[in-house]
Amino acid sequence: MGSNPSYPRTKRQIYEARQRRRANLIGGLSTAAVLMAIVLLVPLAPGWAAVKRVFFNGEVFAKTFPGLLNAFLLDIAIFLWCAPLIAVLGLALAIARDLRTPALTPLRLAAVGFIDVFRGLPVILVIYLIGFGIPGLGLPRPWNSPYLWGSLALILVYAAYVAEVIRSGIESVHDSQRNAALSLGLSGSDVMRFVVLPQAIRRVVPANMNLFIALQKDVALLSFIGPVEIFRQAGVYKSLYANFTPYLGAALIFLAITIPATRYADHLMNRQRKARS
Amino acid sequence: MTLVLENVQKAFGDVPVLRGIDLTIVPGQMICLIGASGSGKSTLLRCMNLLEPIDDGRILLDGVEISEPGHDPQPVRQRIGMVFQSYNLFPHMTAVENVMLAPRRVHGQSRAALRPRVEPLFARFGLADRMEHYPDQLSGGQQQRVAIIRALAMRPEIMLFDEITSALDPELVGEVLDVLRHLRGEGMTMVLATHEMGFARELADTVCFLDQGRILEAGPPSQIFETPQEARTRAFLSRVL
Ligand SMILES: Nc1ncnc2c1ncn2[C@@H]1O[C@H](COP(=O)(O)OP(=O)(O)OP(=O)(O)O)[C@@H](O)[C@H]1O
Numbered sequence: 282m283g284s285n286p287s288y289p290r291t292k293r294q295i296y297e298a299r300q301r302r303r304a305n306l307i308g309g310l311s312t313a314a315v316l317m318a319i320v321l322l323v324p325l326a327p328g329w330a331a332v333k334r335v336f337f338n339g340e341v342f343a344k345t346f347p348g349l350l351n352a353f354l355l356d357i358a359i360f361l362w363c364a365p366l367i368a369v370l371g372l373a374l375a376i377a378r379d380l381r382t383p384a385l386t387p388l389r390l391a392a393v394g395f396i397d398v399f400r401g402l403p404v405i406l407v408i409y410l411i412g413f414g415i416p417g418l419g420l421p422r423p424w425n426s427p428y429l430w431g432s433l434a435l436i437l438v439y440a441a442y443v444a445e446v447i448r449s450g451i452e453s454v455h456d457s458q459r460n461a462a463l464s465l466g467l468s469g470s471d472v473m474r475f476v477v478l479p480q481a482i483r484r485v486v487p488a489n490m491n492l493f494i495a496l497q498k499d500v501a502l503l504s505f506i507g508p509v510e511i512f513r514q515a516g517v518y519k520s521l522y523a524n525f526t527p528y529l530g531a532a533l534i535f536l537a538i539t540i541p542a543t544r545y546a547d548h549l550m551n552r553q554r555k556a557r558s
Numbered sequence: 559m560t561l562v563l564e565n566v567q568k569a570f571g572d573v574p575v576l577r578g579i580d581l582t583i584v585p586g587q588m589i590c591l592i593g594a595s596g597s598g599k600s601t602l603l604r605c606m607n608l609l610e611p612i613d614d615g616r617i618l619l620d621g622v623e624i625s626e627p628g629h630d631p632q633p634v635r636q637r638i639g640m641v642f643q644s645y646n647l648f649p650h651m652t653a654v655e656n657v658m659l660a661p662r663r664v665h666g667q668s669r670a671a672l673r674p675r676v677e678p679l680f681a682r683f684g685l686a687d688r689m690e691h692y693p694d695q696l697s698g699g700q701q702q703r704v705a706i707i708r709a710l711a712m713r714p715e716i717m718l719f720d721e722i723t724s725a726l727d728p729e730l731v732g733e734v735l736d737v738l739r740h741l742r743g744e745g746m747t748m749v750l751a752t753h754e755m756g757f758a759r760e761l762a763d764t765v766c767f768l769d770q771g772r773i774l775e776a777g778p779p780s781q782i783f784e785t786p787q788e789a790r791t792r793a794f795l796s797r798v799l
Pocket residue numbers: 570575593594595596597598599600601602721751
């Protein structure tokens with residue numbers, strides 16, 4: 282602790298630095314060997330020429346990539362209007378789930394039922410049921426929009442997940458915090474609002490970030506009920522050019538968002554783990 | 559303000575923890591609870607603050623039976639402050655926010671109105687320059703002093719202290735005991751569970767020796783520490799002194 286690890290001083294630090302260099306060297310060499318094998322061997326496969334033309338077509342990639350990026354803006358828009366609603370509904374569900382007042386039992390039971398149902402169903406099924414079902418009632422514009430009902434499906438499902446994550450955070454706040462707050466004469470709801478929830482929510486930020494990363498990916502599922510977001514746009518290009526490269530482009534765009542976000546969530550989680558130990 | 563306990567009984571499951579406690583606390587009095595680990599000191603204090611419901615017996619605050627099932631605990635707790643062994647400061651708030659939370663919410667006072675009232679408390683206990691610090695930036699002794707200020711900010715009529723120096727490094731115990739001496743000097747009514755026998759002997763009006771959920775022996779410190787009547791009291795004291 283304290284001293285700079287790149288300037289080893291103690292015997293132990295010198296030893297560990299040497300071990301680290303060795304590990305890095307071995308890791309680098311073996312990775313290079315595997316990559317080389319792939320680059321040299323895969324093109325020798327009999328179907329490679331066809332695969333390359335259909336999946337790794339530079340020309341098609343260049344032509345379709347701007348259109349894909351444009352379509353991805355819709356994914357982002359859907360994400361941006363769903364995320365805050367999910368956060369609010371998830372928090373409300375988590376609080377309702379923990380209500381102890383007997384008069385509010387119906388609310389608690391409703392929250393439990395809601396969470397059980399929407400955590401128990403595949404997302405795509407909820408999107409179909411709500412996204413086709415409700416507009417199928419023959420509602421007038423704009424109430425028949427697949428954007429509206431598809432987004433609602435995502436909101437309901439993800440709010441159920443967020444509620445469970447927040448609840449685990451609430452349970453992780455030690456009883457001594459509640460007792461200390463109660464002993465000051467605070468009401469039960471003030472204890473929740475000012476003492477328990479702020480700590481609980483901070484603890485589950487990384488877990489919730491992972492959920493929102495999953496949400497960003499699941500926005501693509503809305504393509505099945507209409508909206509021309511990136512996945513659907515890639516499908517359109519595929520038919521147009523008779524080529525799968527647009528899907529590769531879409532994949533790269535998703536990864537450009539999700540990999541940094543996942544790394545950041547991991548980083549937050551590690552930092553919390555260290556702070557608590 | 560008078561707090562009276564009559565035949566207070568409390569069990570956790572089948573295990574009786576308090577087996578008929580009688581105790582009267584009058585204004586300005588300082589009572590120390592001593593006894594072996596598990597004798598029921600913490601449970602007794604928690605029952606007084608209604609953090610634990612009692613099974614039988616009565617607790618009366620100025621003649622009102624506050625232990626009655628269904629009695630609203632909130633106003634009672636506003637009059638009875640409590641400080642815990644493990645400080646239990648709220649980690650997401652600065653020291654001064656910890657102190658102002660309850661007066662703000664319970665009495666509806668604004669931060670601006672409260673600050674001039676709580677600043678002298680911090681100053682009095684040597685924490686004037688620590689008000690804006692978070693709990694994890696404070697030493698154990700400082701945290702415990704903030705916890706005491708937090709309880710005092712509600713202007714309680716009686717303070718309960720549960721082994722508030724037990725979690726502290728030995729060199730930090732003194733600064734917290736000094737705070738208690740100070741409060742004693744101001745005539746605060748206090749009940750302390752403590753392992754600091756020297757401190758109990760110095761300041762207590764009454765020392766109660768708890769043994770297996772009963773007050774086996776109670777009296778002024780001179781009597782309990784010098785001429786204990788019960789064999790179990792003598793055995794306990796010979797172990798800790
Ligand atoms: N919430 C609980 N559930 C079950 N048993 C409990 C609970 N709290 C306390 N007890 C038991 O009650 C008994 C008395 O505990 P208490 O904490 O009051 O003792 P104490 O005198 O404060 O001890 P110490 O000096 O170790 O703090 C112990 O046997 C303990 O295990």
